[in-house]
Amino acid sequence: LFSSGSSKEQKKKAKLVQQKQDRFEEKQREIDAKRDAKRQAKDEKKKQKKSTEMMNMKTEEGKAQAKVEDRIIFYKD
Structure with a gap:
């Protein structure tokens, strides 16, 4: 009788x-x-920041290239 009660206690504790x-x-x-x-x-x-930085760099490069092209056209005339 005592051992079965003890077993129940152990199961309860284990749970x-x-x-x-x-x-x-x-x-x-x-x-x-x-x-x-x-x-x-x-x-x-x-990643978003890098992407934005790359786009900004390309935009800046594009602007610089456009300025150079404008100057070349200006000097040709």
């Missing part, structure tokens, strides 16, 4: 431990997901 472990793992997954999302957003922002 509680498992629930705690499950909650911990779930929270850990949430933390990991948030961290990954932040990192992904940061990487996306960097």
Whole structure:
């Protein structure tokens, strides 16, 4: 009789431990997901910034090229 009660207690404790472990793992997954999302957003922002910088550089190059072409045409006349 006593051993079966003890077995029930052990099962109860094991279940509680498992629930705690499950909650911990779930929270850990949430933390990991948030961290990954932040990192992904940061990487996306960097990529966007680089893209914008490249477009600005090309625009500046285009403006410089247009000025040079305007001068060449001006001198030809």
